[in-house]
Amino acid sequence: MTVQLNRESAIEDPDRGLVRQATQGSIQAFQQLFERHHRRVYGLVWRLAGNSEMAQDLTQEVFIKLWGNLASFRGESKFSTWLHTVATRVALTELRKNKRWQQVRLTGEAGYADTLEYQESADLSELDQLIRRLPAQTRWAFVLHCIEGLRHEEVAAEMGIAVGTSKAQVHRARMMLEEWLSDDDSE
Amino acid sequence: MKKLMNLLFSVSVAAVLYAAPTAAFAAQESVDKRLDVPANVVVTIENMRGEVEIIGTEETYAQVRGKLDEYATGMTFELADNNLTIRVEMPARGNFSGNHGSELEIHLPSSAELNISGVSSDFVVRDFSSDVQLNTVSGDIHAHSLRGKLNLTSVSGDIQSEKLTGRVTLKSVSGDIDDRDGAGSNASYSSTSGDIDVRTSVSDISAESVSGDVMLDLQSVSNLRLKSVSGDVKATLALTRNGRISANSVSGDVELLFSGAVDANLEANVSGGGSIVNDVNDARVEESKWGVGANLETRLGSGSGTIELTTMSGDIILRKK
Amino acid sequence: MTTANEKLARLISEAADGKDTPQPGHDLWRGIEHSISRSGRRRGRWLNWAWASAACAVLAVGLVTFNSMQSSPGTATPQSELLLTVLNQQHEQQRQMLLSHYQTVGWDGKSGYVQQELEQIRASIHEVSEQLIEEPNNRQLWQLLQWLYSKELELLESQFKVNEQLQQV
Incomplete structure (x- = not known):
């Protein structure tokens, strides 16, 4: 994963001064x-993780890693763009580890987490409530491509999947979301 | 300060005891017994509660003096062949909530081999030159000038020791371990939540802890094994030419402070959120860019020894004194 | 009336513009500052605690099955995961045997003693196992895992023994 996302050229970066000071300690x-x-x-990490507990941990992890x-x-891109790339990578690395581990263990202990999620859902936008229901990989591809605006090639590189898979996952996500939206409307 | 407090406390307790009518207390039987024993005597000592001081002497007899536990039904003091048993007998059942455990002083030939056990009993053991096995649950252990195979274990009590020589194993769960001026072939320390603090010239050492911190002040080390879950581990040491160090922790930091030159191949690995600080040479720490973790492989001096350090999310710190 | 398709397009465009983005419920800076201001000392511990609750559940449920192994897609090193599964399984069996043995002699398994450390060890077994999936060739990590297993059993055992002895005093 060495692809550097670099869509802005050397523009005036409002963070540059702070970044320099922070780099010096x-x-x-x-x-x-x-x-x-x-x-x-x-x-971003909330949408990738789909829950707030993990999102809080990941946000902290992103900034701790950033500091180091x-x-x-x-300075080849704007700091904010670079930070976004960093956040995506840290989040995906951790989430993949977490996901694989979850697959190796028995399920059945989701009760408490579910309760928490239910309680917080009142504050979420309609889209975010639905995003949580997407399968992890489908959600990641959808969030990165549709909301964060990464190209499929970039999504594929970040997620370590084929470009075709990225497209298929985004398509799948749209289908699922549309279906849920029309279900909700018909209620 | 603590000693002074203890002294004041015991003085005031003594004053109260002296002044109070004896009938107000459950009677504590006094004992003063003596037996001639062979030099190769193996002694079993059992005392549930109180304080027992066991002292090695140049004499050829065993002597027990002091007071028995207020609930004691008597004391066994008998020799069979070369096995001596000293046991404060307690009722099989009972609620021993009173404050007056045994207060005993035991003198034995310094060549005696010892098997000591207690529950809430404190033990002081000093001046022996044979193996000592000591287990207590909530009592403290003080050990001085012992030589041999030494196994001292307390669960929640502290272990304080000085001048232990031989093969030393000190173990506690929640108590602290403090070992000074050890010598001899090897030493091993283990705690769960208590801290381990060691100053020794022993060259083969292992220390492990779950959440307690480990602090080792060592001299020339040939083999050092360290393991911790969340406790921090810090060792000051010199490494012998073909010495080996391995340290593994989950989230605890591992810090090595080298006094003098080091000749070793060093490999350090951090898997999670920790970092590696290398102040020993110019080798660069490789941080996997956004994947997690850091790695350092370098050769120090001639590279004759081996140093392997791993943590999950603790830091690894390497410094020179 | 908008179709689901149009509605989705609108919702996506709002989200991309940063409207109604999920917001953190509490201050996250303190944890970060704590971690970085000590020049990295003890960094990452908060993450352990985040894992701790999950890990307890994992070990309580315990057994990892071959079925779930085989259905796990895209595993780069199934052999090491298999080994990990077997090891975790064995450990869990030993642990259960120990506990049921003590239960048959009348210990209910409840004791506050070293509870925190036991939880820490379980969280660590979880964390190290997880890392071994990423780093199957890290020999030291395998050793660390074995040590954590033995440490957990040792503590469970000591918990029982102490309970027994202290009841007298």
């Missing part, structure tokens, strides 16, 4: 970067 500057960007990061790796940001 300023936690205050880093906190400002966190304040500016963590909501967007949280939104700020020096590798070379």
